[in-house]
Each structure stands twice: as C-alpha cells, then as structure tokens.
Amino acid sequence: MERTIPNIPKEKFNFVQKNDLIHDKQLATKPRGYMADAFARFCKNKGAIVGAIIIIILVLAAIIAPMCTPYTVKYMDANYKSCFPRNELFVSLPFWDGCEPREDNKATFMKYYAMGLETGKNAVKNQEYSLENDMYSYRLDSVHSVGAEYVSLTFEKYEALQEYQNRTGIQVLYPVVAKSDRPQVIDGRKNDADYYFKTTTKGNKINIVYDENGDIIPVYDYYLATQTPNDGYNSLRIEGEDGFINENGQKCYYSYALPNSTGYEVRVNYYEYYVYQHTEVLKDGITTPSFLFGTTSEGQDVFTCLFSGARFSFVFGLVVAVVNFLIGAFYGSTAGYYGGKTDLIMERITDVLSAVPTMIVITLLKRHIDAGPATDMLVLFIAFFATGWIGMASTTRMQFYRYKNQEYVLAARTLGAKDRRLIFKHIFPNALGTIVTSCALVIPSMIYTETNLTYLNIIDLTAMNMTTVGTLIANGQENLTTAAFIALFPAIFLALLMLSFNLFGNGLRDAFNPSLRGAE
Amino acid sequence: MYMFKYVLKRLGLMIMTFSIIFVMCFVLIKMLPIVVSAATGDAADIMYAQLEARGYIMNVVRDPVAGTYTFDNVPVMIQLGNYLTRIFTEGDFGIGTSMVQFANQPVWDVFVEKLPPTILINIYSSLIGVPIGLGLGIFAALKKNKWQDQLINVVVILMISLPSLVFGLLVQYFLCFKLQWFPITMKSGYDYFTWDMFRSMLPAVLSLCLGSIAAYTRYTRAELTEVLTSEFMLLARTKGLTRSQATVRHALRNSMVPIFPMILGEFIGVLSGSLIIEQMFSIPGVGGLYLSAINSLDYDFFMLLSGFYTLVGLSAGIIVDISYGFIDPRIRMGAK
Numbered sequence: 074m075e076r077t078i079p080n081i082p083k084e085k086f087n088f089v090q091k092n093d094l095i096h097d098k099q100l101a102t103k104p105r106g107y108m109a110d111a112f113a114r115f116c117k118n119k120g121a122i123v124g125a126i127i128i129i130i131l132v133l134a135a136i137i138a139p140m141c142t143p144y145t146v147k148y149m150d151a152n153y154k155s156c157f158p159r160n161e162l163f164v165s166l167p168f169w170d171g172c173e174p175r176e177d178n179k180a181t182f183m184k185y186y187a188m189g190l191e192t193g194k195n196a197v198k199n200q201e202y203s204l205e206n207d208m209y210s211y212r213l214d215s216v217h218s219v220g221a222e223y224v225s226l227t228f229e230k231y232e233a234l235q236e237y238q239n240r241t242g243i244q245v246l247y248p249v250v251a252k253s254d255r256p257q258v259i260d261g262r263k264n265d266a267d268y269y270f271k272t273t274t275k276g277n278k279i280n281i282v283y284d285e286n287g288d289i290i291p292v293y294d295y296y297l298a299t300q301t302p303n304d305g306y307n308s309l310r311i312e313g314e315d316g317f318i319n320e321n322g323q324k325c326y327y328s329y330a331l332p333n334s335t336g337y338e339v340r341v342n343y344y345e346y347y348v349y350q351h352t353e354v355l356k357d358g359i360t361t362p363s364f365l366f367g368t369t370s371e372g373q374d375v376f377t378c379l380f381s382g383a384r385f386s387f388v389f390g391l392v393v394a395v396v397n398f399l400i401g402a403f404y405g406s407t408a409g410y411y412g413g414k415t416d417l418i419m420e421r422i423t424d425v426l427s428a429v430p431t432m433i434v435i436t437l438l439k440r441h442i443d444a445g446p447a448t449d450m451l452v453l454f455i456a457f458f459a460t461g462w463i464g465m466a467s468t469t470r471m472q473f474y475r476y477k478n479q480e481y482v483l484a485a486r487t488l489g490a491k492d493r494r495l496i497f498k499h500i501f502p503n504a505l506g507t508i509v510t511s512c513a514l515v516i517p518s519m520i521y522t523e524t525n526l527t528y529l530n531i532i533d534l535t536a537m538n539m540t541t542v543g544t545l546i547a548n549g550q551e552n553l554t555t556a557a558f559i560a561l562f563p564a565i566f567l568a569l570l571m572l573s574f575n576l577f578g579n580g581l582r583d584a585f586n587p588s589l590r591g592a593e
Numbered sequence: 594m595y596m597f598k599y600v601l602k603r604l605g606l607m608i609m610t611f612s613i614i615f616v617m618c619f620v621l622i623k624m625l626p627i628v629v630s631a632a633t634g635d636a637a638d639i640m641y642a643q644l645e646a647r648g649y650i651m652n653v654v655r656d657p658v659a660g661t662y663t664f665d666n667v668p669v670m671i672q673l674g675n676y677l678t679r680i681f682t683e684g685d686f687g688i689g690t691s692m693v694q695f696a697n698q699p700v701w702d703v704f705v706e707k708l709p710p711t712i713l714i715n716i717y718s719s720l721i722g723v724p725i726g727l728g729l730g731i732f733a734a735l736k737k738n739k740w741q742d743q744l745i746n747v748v749v750i751l752m753i754s755l756p757s758l759v760f761g762l763l764v765q766y767f768l769c770f771k772l773q774w775f776p777i778t779m780k781s782g783y784d785y786f787t788w789d790m791f792r793s794m795l796p797a798v799l800s801l802c803l804g805s806i807a808a809y810t811r812y813t814r815a816e817l818t819e820v821l822t823s824e825f826m827l828l829a830r831t832k833g834l835t836r837s838q839a840t841v842r843h844a845l846r847n848s849m850v851p852i853f854p855m856i857l858g859e860f861i862g863v864l865s866g867s868l869i870i871e872q873m874f875s876i877p878g879v880g881g882l883y884l885s886a887i888n889s890l891d892y893d894f895f896m897l898l899s900g901f902y903t904l905v906g907l908s909a910g911i912i913v914d915i916s917y918g919f920i921d922p923r924i925r926m927g928a929k
Contacts, residue, residue: 120750424606428611429614432883525869531884
C-alpha cells in the first residue's frame, strides 16, 4: 500500500512552545582537531613536558658538545690516563676539582709534594695535607701528579723548545738527574723523572733521604761554569736562572740535557711540555689538559667520548625508528587490512622472526659480513632493521583491525575508494597516533639495547674511531676500584635519557589514547 | 576439549617456530669458515680427523704413495641430520673447540655445569622480587592517589627507567666497593648453598630484582585499582563485608588472575638470565658461557646455547598465553 505525502505548506508548521525561551546556546568554541587535542592533553602532563625538555637538552648537547671541545675520540694521552673530572668552577671546592682524595705514607706523599716544590705546579692540591698516624691525607691533582718525564729530543726539537721557553718565559725544561742518582728499581718504572732528590733504593722500595731540617735534597746534574756543558749549549737557562756557587766557591750550571743515542734526554715538566706540544707543535686547538668528565683508562677525554657516543646513539635510534616505522607500517597495514590468509602467513613470519634472540642475529651477521672496520656498525644496523619493525607492525595491524570494519570505511568503499586510498587516506591517519607513540617508545629501547651490546663488547666501534656510552660504562666498570668516575657521567646520561624518554613516551601515549592511561 | 586443542595448537606453532630458527641457525653456522684447532706443524691427518669428527667431511682416504688425501664433502642437510640423530640417540651436542678452558669437553656437560648459578640467581631474585612487588602494588592501590601512592609511583618510574646496567654499577660501587658488604664478584666454586656463596650472589640478585619489583608493583597496582572500582566490590561491601574482607577475598583474588601468568612468564624468562648482570658480577653462568662462545666462535656451544635461549623465550611466551587461557577463559591469546 502506497501512500503519498503531499507537501505540507510552511505556514502550517508552528512551534510547540513558542513562549518558552530556548536555553541552549549555539556552540561558539572552535572545533579542534585530533592532533591539537592530543597536543593540549600532552601539555597538561608535567612529567612528559619535563621529559621532552630533558630530551631536547640531551640532543642539543650531543650535537653541540663535540664541536666545543678540542679533543676528539681518537685523542689519547698515555700520561693522562684515568684523570679525575675537573670543572674550573669547582676548583676551590673539595669535589669535581680534578683531584683524587688520597691517604699515603710519607715516601709516596713526599714524591708528590716535591713536585709542587720544584715547579710550582702543585700535585698535592694547594700543598695542603693533614697528618695522622704517619699517614698523609691530601687531594692529588690528576693532571699535575704526572710530574716530570724524561723525553728524548733531537737537537732541532730541543732548540725549538728552548726558543719557546725564552719567548714565553714558561719553564718546561728542568735540570736532569744523573743516571747514577736516579732510583734504581728492579721492575716498575726505571728512570722515574719525579725523583730529582736524593733517594736510596732497597729492593723495589724507594726511600727518600732528608737533610737535618727534614727537607729533600735535590741531586741535579751540574757542571762547572768553566767546563763545556754536555749539550754543548750555553744559553740553556731561563733568564734569572744563573746556576749556583758550590761548596768550593766555584760557579756551577745545572745541566738540562744528557746526550743519548738519538739526541738528548731532557727532563720536562709534563704539564708544560703537553701545553707546548699541543699549542706549538701539533696546533690541534688543545691548550691545557683539563678534562671536565675525566679521562678513560686509555687516556681519552670522557666528555668528548660521551657526547660523540650519544650523538651516535641518537642517530642510530632515529634511523632505526624511521626505517622500522616504514617497514612496520607497510607490513602491518597489509596484514591488518587484507586479513585472512595473507594475515595468517605474515603473522607466522613475524612469529618466527620475533623469536630469534638478537644475540644470534648479531653473531651470525658479524661472521658472515665483512666490511673491514665498518663491519660492526653495519651489523648493528642490519640486525635492528631485521627484527626491530615487528613491534611496529603488530601495533599497526591491531589498529587496522580496529578501524577497517568501521562504518566510515564502509562508506568510503561504497563510494568506490580503492584499497590504497582506504589504507592511506582513511585508516592509516586514524592509527597514526598510536603508531607514533610506539615509535617514540621504541627509540629508548633501541638505544638501550645498543648500549648493552657495546657494553658486552659484542659490537665494538673503536675500529671506526667511535665510541659509545656502553663502551665508556664498561671502561668505568673494569676500573671500578680505581677510576669508577669514568662510568659516572655516562651512567647519569643513560639514566637521564631512559627516564626522560619513558616520561615523554608515556605522556605521548596518554595524549593520543586517553583511554589507555595508567594501564600497561 | 577446546582448551586441549588450543594448547596443542600453540605447542605445535612453537615447535614449528623453534625448528625453523634452529635449522636456519645450523645452516648459517655451517656456512662459516671452519675452525680447526690443529697447529700448522701437526700432521695433516689430525686436521682431517677433526673435520671428519665434526661432520664436515667423510670417507677420508690417504693415498699412501703421493701422501694426498681424498674425501667427500657432507651436504649441510645431511650434517643436520647427523647432528640431530646424535642429539636424540646419544644426547651428544658436540664438543668444545676454540674455548681453551672447555676444549674437547662435551658441550652438554659444560652447559649443565654452568646452569646452577644462573638459575639460582634468578630464583633468588624472584623470591625477593615477587613478594615485595606485589606488596607495594597492593599498598599503592589501597592508598590510591594519596601521598604513599604518589611516592611509590615516582619510585616505580625511576626503577623502570633506570637501566640494569646503571643499577648494577651503582650496587657494585656502593654496596660492594664502598661499603664492602658484599664481594665485588661472585665467589667461584660449586658450594652453591653456603652462606658465603649466597652473600656473593646477593648484589647480582639485587640488581636483577629491582626492575622486576617495579614491573610487578606497577602491574599489580593497575590491576587492583581496576578491580577495586568494579561493581562486585560494591556488592561485597553492601553485603556487609568490611573493607579488608572485601579486598582480600574478592579484589585480590580477582586481580591475581592476570598477575599470576605474568609472574610465571617472568620466571621462565629470567631463566635465560641477564647477560649484563652475569658479565658485570662475573657470574659463572650460562650468559658468560654464551658470550665467550660468541667471541671465540665455538660453534657447538653457540648452537646449543642459541637453541636454549630461543626455547626459553618461546616457552615463556607460550606459558603466559596458555595459563591465561586456563585461568581466564575469556582471554585466548592468538585464538581467533
């Protein structure tokens, strides 16, 4: 039975409650998109903001810091190994001043104390110490405690060094000690240049001889002013240093060089010699040895190593995350959108891949790939590309399952949208929030795994003149009893990074999926 | 019946996955250059004997006149067959080659010898971690949004974020080196149940269990708060139960449903140990063995341990899924 409804004329309509006021207001607020909404939610989360700020600071530090320091990862100084961290702002305080708190017997203490007496470069901080039960407590400056070194120079280098001394007025060369007066220790360091004073040796033990006032007795090599000096060079002295008068009333000069097979053996204050080497000879921008975060047991600058390691970690995390995002999103959307048999087969493949421990992938890759020094780097990237995208793929797949049967997709399909359009235009943007979140959460876990692998020395980037946070922590851990500070800053860095990424990632997740808050 | 089928299906899938990984691993290893421990001066027949014993070649015949050797290469798939046959008939996983301390020792025996420290440390860490984690989680859930909860929350976030690498380092530096409460590395020897041994294991145990304490706390809190706000709790209270009665009898039991499988999974998972912690505290366990097998390219060890780690990882996953299925039939992971 068909019934036609004739057009009802307009004037026949009238309001039911014409006299009542309409209380509803028209919506005056601006419509807000999904992203803006998520951003507003994110900004409300204080922890996430703090996390984001810390991440930005760390990333900036990783970009800028290696440029600000003259040191490189390759830089190593054999004499400045395991130096304590030194911050110029903390020099007057008893920490972070580049000094090691020590408690020693008199012989050891005097060796360091005498360095300051000779050169004015105080190995014992401010020459301050306290004496208790014959044990001296003091703070030992890591840089100055290297003291003097014997160095072999050719005549030209020797002259250049003298010219530098005369020009700047900085004393680098100090009088040598005759070989017979040096402490003769059977093993350990023979020719220890720090002993410029009288000693006796008994077995491996060096005893210092004191005069009646309890002072050390210098035993510099010297020659009579009337003799020809060993080095055949008279103007060796810095102005004002004019030898001395010996007990027989004869004028004597100190000898500053002993001839040896290749040239001269001179005794230098290593600190000044280092400054001279870097400013005059190598000209590599290094002025004074001062290590903000200390040095490793190989003599590398921890500050430089840490931030170039961090730079690598960030680049690594980002590259892996982007590649995994691309692979995972493609794989996951294919599996999720088509479902059925396609999904089943693809799922089995990811099942197998995800069950392979990373360690196996890396070991086998390392043995099968040979790219010279770049092998480990290549292996690291390939290993993470190979299995890292699985999480991303399953997230994408889940999102596709959630959205693909919704009405709006059906509507679009009815209107004739192709698969590709449905996937990329209609479903994927909706799933993007979740996927981006899992991307952000994946970066720290990548960095963490990378740190673990380098810590375990399974991946070793030193062949490429690179270092990583893990390598540094391993170095500190190996020297835990003597130089734990090597690991201090890398460990702080790693902990901060993980913490801030966690806060940031959780904030992001809460912002994109408010319904998931607190669950995990 | 449905459950039985489900378990069977999961088991089948697991075995399939494991076999694929195992075979791939085996083939890839056999394609690597062969490590022979004969010195250059040794007679050639030692080398050939070694190669034959390791299954690479067969039918070695020495030509007595020319002094040359002829042999047949064994195809990789036949090598795999031989390897599997030996495992199943004689329990023979091969012998150590390039690791000096285990050279010519049966791989399986060494592995079994290395197992106790790893397992013990993980059992201890579970024994400490589970009660503390659950306790803290329950406490936090009961005091939801009060300062105690906030404090626990902050601590949990810190603990979860702090990498075990950093945490192990802190424990080692402060507790072992500065305070000297524990030795820096684990005591060697086989007296696993003495006080000294336990003490030397404690730093590693502590470093391991902190992460899991945080995870348990977080999970328990989330589950329990959800249960506490559900309708049946209201019913229990209206029925006349006190708050503690209702919590213990109804909320706790219900929240244990998802927590228990998690504990089980974590327990199986930690069986494989933490390479980091084992390395840091010099624990003579499976992890250390694995690392040195990797570094010195001892193929038989690598094969066995890779299989072990893969199997542990797979079984942890499957046990969680299956126990979920048993405890809460609404959840059937992986079932359609």
